Amino acid sequence: MTTLPPAFILGTGRCGSTLVHEIIARHPEVGFVTNLDDLGIRRGNAQQLTLWRRLPVALSEKGRPRLAPSEGYRVLAREVGHLLVDPAADPTAADLTPVLTKRLHGFVADRMDHLDSAEVFVHKFTGWPRARLLDAAFPGCRFVHIVRDGRAVANSWLQMDWWRGHLGPGGWHFGPLPDELARVWAEHGNSQPVLAAIGWRLLVDTHEECAAALGPERWLTVRYEDLLADPRRELTRILDHIGLSWSEGFESGFGRYTLTPNRTEAYLADLSPDQVGAMTAAISGALARHGYSDNR
Numbered sequence: 001m002t003t004l005p006p007a008f009i010l011g012t013g014r015c016g017s018t019l020v021h022e023i024i025a026r027h028p029e030v031g032f033v034t035n036l037d038d039l040g041i042r043r044g045n046a047q048q049l050t051l052w053r054r055l056p057v058a059l060s061e062k063g064r065p066r067l068a069p070s071e072g073y074r075v076l077a078r079e080v081g082h083l084l085v086d087p088a089a090d091p092t093a094a095d096l097t098p099v100l101t102k103r104l105h106g107f108v109a110d111r112m113d114h115l116d117s118a119e120v121f122v123h124k125f126t127g128w129p130r131a132r133l134l135d136a137a138f139p140g141c142r143f144v145h146i147v148r149d150g151r152a153v154a155n156s157w158l159q160m161d162w163w164r165g166h167l168g169p170g171g172w173h174f175g176p177l178p179d180e181l182a183r184v185w186a187e188h189g190n191s192q193p194v195l196a197a198i199g200w201r202l203l204v205d206t207h208e209e210c211a212a213a214l215g216p217e218r219w220l221t222v223r224y225e226d227l228l229a230d231p232r233r234e235l236t237r238i239l240d241h242i243g244l245s246w247s248e249g250f251e252s253g254f255g256r257y258t259l260t261p262n263r264t265e266a267y268l269a270d271l272s273p274d275q276v277g278a279m280t281a282a283i284s285g286a287l288a289r290h291g292y293s294d295n296r
Contacts, residue, residue, distance in 0.1 A: 003119050004119050004120040004242070004243045004244075005120070005138055005139075005140040005141040005142065006108060006120065006121045006122070006123065006134075006138050006141045006142075007120055007121070007122045007123075007141065007142045007143070007144065007241075007242035007243075008122075008123055008124070008125060008130075008131070008134055008141065008142070008143050008144070009021050009024070009122065009123070009124040009125075009144045009146065010124070010125055010126070010129045010130075010131065010143055010144065010145045010146070010207065011124075011126050011145065011146040011147070011148075012126060012127070012147075012148070012153055012199075012200055012203045012204065013126035013127055013153070013157070014148075014152075014153050014156035014157055014160070015126075015146050015147065015148040015153055015224055016146050016148055016224035016227065016228075017124055017126060017146040018124070019227075019259075020124075020144070020146050020222070020227065020235075020238065021069050021122070021124040022060070022068065022069055023235060023253070023254060023257060024122055024235075024238060024239070024242075025049075025052065025053075025069040025122065026052075026053050026249075026250060026252075026253025026254065026256070027239070027244055027247065027249065027250045027253065028053065028117055028247065028249040028250070029117060029118055029119040029120065029244055029247070030118065030119075030120060030121075030122050030244070031049065031111055031112045031115045031118040031120070031121045031122070032049070032069045032070075032111075032121070032122050032123065033069065033070050033071075033072035033075065033111060033123060034048050034049070034052070034067060034068065034069065034070055035066065035067065035068050035069075035070040036048065036067060037070065037072065037075055037111070038070040038071075038072045038073070038074045038075045039074065040074070040075065040078070043110065043111070045114055046114055046115055046116070048067060049115065051067060052067050052068065052069070053249070053252075053253055055067065056256060057256050057257055069124070071123070071124050071125065071126065072123070073085045073086075076107070079103060079106075079107050080100070080103045080104055080107050081100060081103065083095060083100065083133075084104075084125075084130065084133075086173075087128055087130070088175045089128065089174075089175055090128040090129060090130065090132070090206050090210075091128070091130050091132070091133040092132040092133055092136075093132050093133060093135070093136035095133055096133050096136045096137055100137070101136075101137050104134075104137045104138070105137070105138075108121050108138075119243070119244065120242055120243060120244065122242065127173065127174075127203065128174075128203065128206060129143075129145070129203075129206055129207045129210050131143050131207075131210040131214065131219075132210055132213065135214060135218070140218075141218070142218055142219075142220070142241055142242050142243070143210070143211075143214065143218060143219045143220070144220050144221075144222060144238050144241060144242070145207050145211065145219065145220070145221045145222070146222055146223075146224055146227075147204060147207070147221055147222070147223055147224065147290050148223070148224040148225070149224075149225065149264070149265075149267075149287070149292045150197055150200035150201060150204065150279070150283045150286060150287060150292070151197060151267045151271075151276060151279050151280065151283075151287075152264060152265070152266065152267050153196075153200045154193060154196035154197040154199070154200050154267070154279060155193075155196075155266065155267035155270050155271055157196045157199070157200075158192060158193065158196050159270075163196075165192055165195050165196055165199065166192065168190075168195070169182070169195075172195075172199070173199070174199055174202055174203070177198065177202070178202075181198050181201070181202060184198060184282050185198055185282075188278045188281070188282055189278075191275070191278065193271060193275045193278065193279050194275075194278050194279055194282050196279075197279035197282050197283045198282055198283065200283065200286075201282070201283040201286045204286050204290070205286060207221075208289070220237065220238065220241040221290075222234050222237065222238060223290065223291065224264075225261065225264055227259070228259050228260065228261040228264065229261060231254075231257075231259045235254065280294050
């Protein structure tokens with residue numbers, strides 16, 4: 001029986017939030033959406049979640065038949081609505097209708113009712129945080145924001161087949177640029193690397209607005225680089241924040257992972273010095289606020 005409010009892991013995408021979500025989902029007291037549920041094959045049940053916690057990490061890697069936690073955008077579109085799936089801007093409490101509230105509560109309840117040992121439903125969203133809408137729907141829910149160096153995120157976005165930045169702000173994922181960011185992009189020659197970096201800044205700025213509105217009791221920010229450097233410390237912070245402890249069962253799941261800081265600065269090799277310099281200049285304020293230096 002669920003006793004804790006839902007918890008949401010948030011991030012820009014390509015920021016380490018999938019890794020965090022999957023590790024936290026190894027906790028025996030966590031309920032979550034599976035990729036099979038997302039595909040409409042079978043709604044998550046206790047057997048699926050128990051099997052996931054026993055699987056080696058290699059058997060849940062993307063690009064192969066697998067069972068794993070999922071952001072569940074297909075099933076959210078079917079059962080809740082597209083506002084949670086691909087919003088043009090960050091949804092807020094003003095967007096939350098009684099019908100949407102009912103659907104969200106039903107969505108969570110359907111995936112938790114069969115889990116006798118589950119204490120908290122944990123779900124991951126990337127892109128816009130959606131936190132102000134989720135806060136209105138689930139008073140008392142907790143948020144964990146995974147942030148990663150914006151240059152590393154932007155570099156990764158540029159290599160993804162789903163990246164639509166080549167279409168410019170008229171056709172990409174995040175809608176029109178605010179005037180200030182449009183000027184910044186123009187100052188740097190409307191380059192793709194800078195646009196990707198500005199996309200990170202736009203999302204991180206919005207996450208920061210949500211953090212200020214919700215306060216530290218409800219919002220925890222964790223740097224991906226810190227997680228890789230000291231995973232026990234950072235995962236303990238996350239568990240404490242959402243109301244769970246580091247149990248024997250979680251220790252077993254955590255022990256399946258080998259976390260190393262490899263490729264945290266791959267952008268320095270993947271991009272030219274001029275491109276890195278332009279990206280750094282475009283997002284320097286947001287980088288500094290999260291402890292990323294200009295010369296990393």
